[in-house]
Amino acid sequence: MGFMDLFKKKEVNSGKTAKNRLQLALQADRAGVSPDVMEQMKRDIIAVITKYIDIDTEGLDIKVDHNGLDGQGDGPSIYASIPIRGTKKDE
């Protein structure tokens, strides 16, 4: 590897980084929520719901949809599908 290749390689790296960062950011922009916030929100939702209900956290699905409920809404909505194992009262 030549001297100049060191610089070339470095540039390619930061270009790749830029592409990865952009893909994530654009996805978040389109959904209106960034990945970190989504994760935090999921954790918070799980924490609140498990206080009252025994849920299947593996089967949990929370997402932002652009088209609203059934594609009819006016703007993004958050969907949460949370399988219930039982209420805490049952125990």
Next chain:
Amino acid sequence: MGEVIVITSGKGGVGKTTTVSNIGTGLAMLNKKVVLVDTDIGLRNLDIVMGLENRVIFNLVDVIEGTCKINQALIRDKRQENLYLMPAAQSRDKTAVTPEQMKLLCDDLKQEFDYVLMDCPAGIEQGFLNAVAGADRALLVVNPEVSSVRDADHVTGLLQKNGIMNDNVGLIITRYRPEMVKNGDMLSKEDVLDVMGLKLMGIVPEDENIIVSSNNGTPLVGSDCNAGRAYMNICRRIQGEDVPIMEFEKKGFFARLFGKKN
């Protein structure tokens, strides 16, 4: 009590956001408490240039509308612990806030921070008016290029209308190419200053490292490259230090390597 500085240009793409991210980081490195406010509502970018795009929860419009408190919308920088970013809203437009509201926000932020840097959107419409409303002084970013200088000059008039007189406007020339200036193919710093009649706060040469730094979301101020040094010098001048304007290496790469005189 801190100071509110708006970074503006009129024309887009001259390096405002790059300048805000580097000056903000540089001032924080000099132990100042700094907040960067992205006022480009609908086209937010300062977050991604700073590498903070994944941490955005609340934004400027949320603060203005009272959806959250100021502190909730401030993202702490990854590297500088006394640097904060208030991101712009992405899904709204400039009419979501008014200049009066921005002025009140600036007054609040001034109590907490040494420097409040307002990243102004391109153009001279409401986004511009919002960004300058609470500013004590302005940094005008200009490229040594006819359209940019003309737009910047027009902006000085608008700044005056908004109470920011020329004494409080500093010029930052970015994308400067010393080789082209030497060959007479680019406006020199003297040319730009002659035409505009403002005080010079700094010259930032065109530098590939700037692209790499925004790719990585890491401002380059203070690093060992021309642009990094130039931005740190600007920060010192903002603080009131008397730092001479950097003279760029006049010799080419090979001339330096082989010790030729030119």
